[in-house]
Amino acid sequence: MIxxxxxxxxxxxxxxxxxxxxxxxxxxxxxxxxxxxDDYLTARIRxxxxxxxxxVLMAVIIAVAAWVGPGPLWAALWMAVFGLLVLVVFLxxxxxxRSRKYLxxxxxxxxxxxxxxxxxxxxxxxxxxxxxxxx
Numbered sequence: 001m002i003x004x005x006x007x008x009x010x011x012x013x014x015x016x017x018x019x020x021x022x023x024x025x026x027x028x029x030x031x032x033x034x035x036x037x038d039d040y041l042t043a044r045i046r047x048x049x050x051x052x053x054x055x056v057l058m059a060v061i062i063a064v065a066a067w068v069g070p071g072p073l074w075a076a077l078w079m080a081v082f083g084l085l086v087l088v089v090f091l092x093x094x095x096x097x098r099s100r101k102y103l104x105x106x107x108x109x110x111x112x113x114x115x116x117x118x119x120x121x122x123x124x125x126x127x128x129x130x131x132x133x134x135x
Contacts, residue, residue: 005066009059016055023048040102044095051091058084 023045058081065077 002066002069005062009063009066012055012059012062016052016059019055020049020052023052037102037106040098040106043098047091047095047098051088051095054084054088054091058088 061077061081061084065074065081068074068077
C-alpha cells in the first residue's frame with residue numbers, strides 16, 4: 001500500500017506538471033488571436049493554475065500519508081485528499097461555466113467576423129434560438 005501511494009503521488013505530480021506545460025502552449029494574454037479576450041484568458045489561466053496547485057498539494061499529502069503509514073494521521077491525510085479532490089471538481093465546474101458564458105457572449109461576434117458584414121446584415125437565415133423554439 002505504501003508503494004502504491006508513492007506511485008499515485010508521482011503520477012499526480014506528473015499530471016500537474018503536464019497540464020501546466022500544456023496550458024503554457026495555448027493562447028496567451030496579449031496574443032494576436034482575436035478569438036480570446038485578455039480578461040477571459042487571465043481568469044482561465046488563473047483558475048487552471050489553481051487546479052494545478054491543488055493537484056501538487058494532493059500529491060504531497062499522499063506522499064506524506066504513505067510515509068506516515070496507517071493510523072489516525074494517515075486517515076486524516078486521506079480525508080484531506082478527498083476534500084481537495086472535491087475542490088478540484090468544483091473548480092473544474094466553475095471553469096466550464098466560465099467558458100460557456102464567455103462563448104455564449106463571444107460566438108455571435110466571431111460569427112459576424114467570419115461571415116462578413118453581408119451575413120451580419122440579415123441575409124443569413126440560420127438562427128439557433130429560433131430553430132430550438134420551433135421544436
